Amino acid sequence: MTQPASLPAQSDDHSTTAGSGSAEETDRPLVRIRGLDKVFRRGSNLNHALSAVELEVSEGEFLTILGPSGCGKSTLLHIIGGFETATSGTVEVRGRPISKPGRDRGMVFQQPTLFPWRTIVGNIAWPLEVVGVPRRAARARARELLELVNLSGFDDSYPAELSGGMRQRACIARTLAHEPAVLLMDEPFGALDAQTREVMQEELNRIWQDAGITVIFVTHDIHEAVFLGDRIAVMSARPGRIVDIVDIDLTRPRAIEVKKSPELLAYHNRFWDLLRDQVHGSDTGSRP
Amino acid sequence: MIDESRVANEQPTVGEWASAGTQVLPPEQRHGVLERMVTARWPVALVVAGCLVGAWQLMGALGRLPVYVLSPAEVVSAVWSYLTDGTLSEAAVVSLRRLAVGFAIGAGLGVTLGLLAGVVPLFHAVIDPLVSFTFPLPKIALFPPIALWLGFSDRAIWLVIALACFYPSFINAVAGTRGIDRHHLWVAGNLTAGHWRTFWQVVFPAALPRLLVGVRISLALSFVMVFATEAISSRPGLGSVIVESYQFLRYDRMYAAIAVLAVLGLIADRLLVWIARSGTRGHDIAAVGRG
Numbered sequence: 398m399t400q401p402a403s404l405p406a407q408s409d410d411h412s413t414t415a416g417s418g419s420a421e422e423t424d425r426p427l428v429r430i431r432g433l434d435k436v437f438r439r440g441s442n443l444n445h446a447l448s449a450v451e452l453e454v455s456e457g458e459f460l461t462i463l464g465p466s467g468c469g470k471s472t473l474l475h476i477i478g479g480f481e482t483a484t485s486g487t488v489e490v491r492g493r494p495i496s497k498p499g500r501d502r503g504m505v506f507q508q509p510t511l512f513p514w515r516t517i518v519g520n521i522a523w524p525l526e527v528v529g530v531p532r533r534a535a536r537a538r539a540r541e542l543l544e545l546v547n548l549s550g551f552d553d554s555y556p557a558e559l560s561g562g563m564r565q566r567a568c569i570a571r572t573l574a575h576e577p578a579v580l581l582m583d584e585p586f587g588a589l590d591a592q593t594r595e596v597m598q599e600e601l602n603r604i605w606q607d608a609g610i611t612v613i614f615v616t617h618d619i620h621e622a623v624f625l626g627d628r629i630a631v632m633s634a635r636p637g638r639i640v641d642i643v644d645i646d647l648t649r650p651r652a653i654e655v656k657k658s659p660e661l662l663a664y665h666n667r668f669w670d671l672l673r674d675q676v677h678g679s680d681t682g683s684r685p
Numbered sequence: 686m687i688d689e690s691r692v693a694n695e696q697p698t699v700g701e702w703a704s705a706g707t708q709v710l711p712p713e714q715r716h717g718v719l720e721r722m723v724t725a726r727w728p729v730a731l732v733v734a735g736c737l738v739g740a741w742q743l744m745g746a747l748g749r750l751p752v753y754v755l756s757p758a759e760v761v762s763a764v765w766s767y768l769t770d771g772t773l774s775e776a777a778v779v780s781l782r783r784l785a786v787g788f789a790i791g792a793g794l795g796v797t798l799g800l801l802a803g804v805v806p807l808f809h810a811v812i813d814p815l816v817s818f819t820f821p822l823p824k825i826a827l828f829p830p831i832a833l834w835l836g837f838s839d840r841a842i843w844l845v846i847a848l849a850c851f852y853p854s855f856i857n858a859v860a861g862t863r864g865i866d867r868h869h870l871w872v873a874g875n876l877t878a879g880h881w882r883t884f885w886q887v888v889f890p891a892a893l894p895r896l897l898v899g900v901r902i903s904l905a906l907s908f909v910m911v912f913a914t915e916a917i918s919s920r921p922g923l924g925s926v927i928v929e930s931y932q933f934l935r936y937d938r939m940y941a942a943i944a945v946l947a948v949l950g951l952i953a954d955r956l957l958v959w960i961a962r963s964g965t966r967g968h969d970i971a972a973v974g975r976g
Contacts, residue, residue: 477875480874510866512887515967575876
């Protein structure tokens with residue numbers, strides 16, 4: 398499904414499970430989530446955010462998680478990223494249970510999180526500098542990544558000089574720099590204007606294909622979820638459960654024309670029916 | 686379904702980005718001379734200052750100034766003569782040395798402990814109430830008791846200046862460190878950056894603009910304090926020159942000393958701002974654009 402990586406040095410540094418049978422390796426999902434629960438406690442108030450989430454993501458897949466606002470999908474992504482801990486249940490990446498952040502997972506947040514005091518190339522080189530890659534080599538690699546996300550020529554700009562869309566591209570490049578096994582994207586285009594968002598969705602499809610990576614992409618936008626995903630996991634309103642997992646049978650690579658296709662419209666209507674129930678449920682249901 | 690050639694060759698120009706609703710400014714913006722002067726601000730400030738000094742000088746020439754106000758030309762000539770005869774130059778060197786020592790100790794300690802309190806919650810819990818309770822006390826009020834201990838010595842002056850300089854640096858270093866964007870820390874955590882690296886390459890640069898605001902206030906305070914301590918202790922320096930000249934009705938020398946103190950303060954402040962700018966370039970662009 399994914400094309401061969403055009404990125405040089407798509408290393409296998411993270412596959413620490415060297416030696417064992419390769420047949421099992423390839424069969425095993427990259428990310429496996431089992432019985433995940435998350436309860437937030439504030440004083441005597443309990444807020445059940447996630448309930449019995451089961452999910453598997455295979456190598457090279459683009460999975461979108463679609464759910465109404467406040468359904469806990471960001472929380473789920475934060476737990477996979479290791480930024481928050483689950484109340485119960487497990488998350489495994491390549492068979493290893495995770496409990497804290499790590500370089501095998503790369504997080505892209507809704508708001509661009511570039512360091513304002515570093516230039517764009519300095520920001521993207523940072524993940525490499527952290528593991529001791531010499532400055533020159535790190536910067537050379539950062540420039541390649543800038544090319545991948547179509548930001549060549551902005552190497553020495555500061556984040557504040559870039560538009561929101563360009564900053565988000567740079568964030569993606571920075572996350573790709575440490576070659577994570579899976580890219581975790583938390584509504585990364587949510588803060589962008591509608592036109593830029595469309596362009597970015599197309600760009601992400603291309604980057605995903607060029608880089609040959611696995612993506613878990615959280616969104617509340619049905620169009621976005623269908624346009625980007627190989628599979629869509631639909632979540633319920635709080636407490637978030639996976640209510641359905643749907644394969645998206647649209648040809649790849651996908652261009653902007655796909656958004657106007659009757660197939661996408663059919664998917665849209667199907668998911669809207671699913672989501673509408675959830676939105677109604679959360680509006681009329683008892684919330685603290 | 687997809688146009689392969691377009692994907693492969695897509696190299697956006699700056700123009701394309703700009704048309705896609707970006708905020709990138711073209712590298713050159715053409716303005717008229719007048720417009721450029723207004724945008725640059727300093728020529729306007731220069732003209733306004735020139736007019737004020739001119740009016741002041743004119744009043745002096747017309748004899749409309751009270752005896753205790755000298756005209757700008759008289760002040761400048763007084764500065765020149767007292768600098769060349771050594772009175773002011775020696776006093777200035779002594780005062781500068783005192784405030785430099787006091788400022789370095791106070792601001793240095795304030796920044797160091799402030800950063801520490803910002804990242805170590807337990808230390809913050811210990812030191813913050815202490816600082817909060819002693820902050821409102823005017824530090825110059827402690828000069829007499831300190832003089833009981835150390836005499837009206839340079840060491841006593843250093844201590845009082847350092848005390849005054851400590852607070853703004855500490856408070857702003859704490860605020861800068863504690864106020865940093867949680868997501869920046871998450872990024873560092875995601876990359877498994879070590880504690881030292883996270884501190885020096887994320888926390889410190891993120892806190893730097895706020896931290897420098899504190900240091901700048903400390904620097905200004907060190908000038909206030911050097912004057913106050915010298916005036917009280919009568920130890921030779923610009924502060925005591927000002928007070929003694931006032932007592933002996935030597936208004937020319939008084940104004941000359943004030944002018945020297947003011948110019949030194951201005952130079953020190955500009956120097957600090959200049960150093961700070963070069964260290965916070967990306968932040969400045971975020972705040973006010975590329976200047």
